[in-house]
Amino acid sequence: xxxxxxxxxxDTDRKMIRALQGDGRMTNADLARTVNLSExxxxxxxxxxxxxxxxxxxxxxxxxxxxxLPISVFVTVTLSSQAEASLTAFETAISxxxxxxxxxxxxxxxxxxxxxxxxxxxxxxxxxxxxxxRIPGVTRVSSxxxxxxxxxxxxxxx
Numbered sequence: 001x002x003x004x005x006x007x008x009x010x011d012t013d014r015k016m017i018r019a020l021q022g023d024g025r026m027t028n029a030d031l032a033r034t035v036n037l038s039e040x041x042x043x044x045x046x047x048x049x050x051x052x053x054x055x056x057x058x059x060x061x062x063x064x065x066x067x068x069l070p071i072s073v074f075v076t077v078t079l080s081s082q083a084e085a086s087l088t089a090f091e092t093a094i095s096x097x098x099x100x101x102x103x104x105x106x107x108x109x110x111x112x113x114x115x116x117x118x119x120x121x122x123x124x125x126x127x128x129x130x131x132x133x134r135i136p137g138v139t140r141v142s143s144x145x146x147x148x149x150x151x152x153x154x155x156x157x158x
Contacts, residue, residue: 007049007052009158013054016031016045016046016049017158020055028043047091069117069122071119071145072115073145074114075141075142076142077132078139079112082111087111090135096127099116101115103115124143124145
């Protein structure tokens with residue numbers, strides 16, 4: 001993932017972002033009305049936000065339970081080395097595991113924190129034994145199953 005610098009946002013930009021975080025399929029006409037701009041000015045601002053990578057993409061939010069992936073598992077991974085080549089090799093390998101929906105390089109006792117979505121405990125065991133522990137350099141894998149989601153925001157506080 002490439003680094004993007006913070007962009008100076010005014011109140012109108014923030015209103016646009018909040019509106020789109022709530023409804024990414026909103027038409028430009030509806031967005032313009034919501035933020036009190038002309039359609040052409042709104043579209044110019046929207047394109048500028050996209051060009052600056054403030055808006056990096058548009059996507060549907062899928063209900064994990066509805067598609068048969070009701071279990072979120074948080075996994076910490078420790079590598080045998082923190083050399084750049086080891087980190088790159090792990091990141092390349094982990095990006096091919098479809099059950100991994102998030103992966104973070106961490107400070108502290110473990111090198112990575114992953115979030116997986118799985119069908120059931122058997123599915124978790126399969127991912128653990130056939131995917132995670134077979135990645136070269138992995139020395140420790142520790143999993144915690146989420147019992148309930150308390151907060152999951154799709155919107156940033158802009």
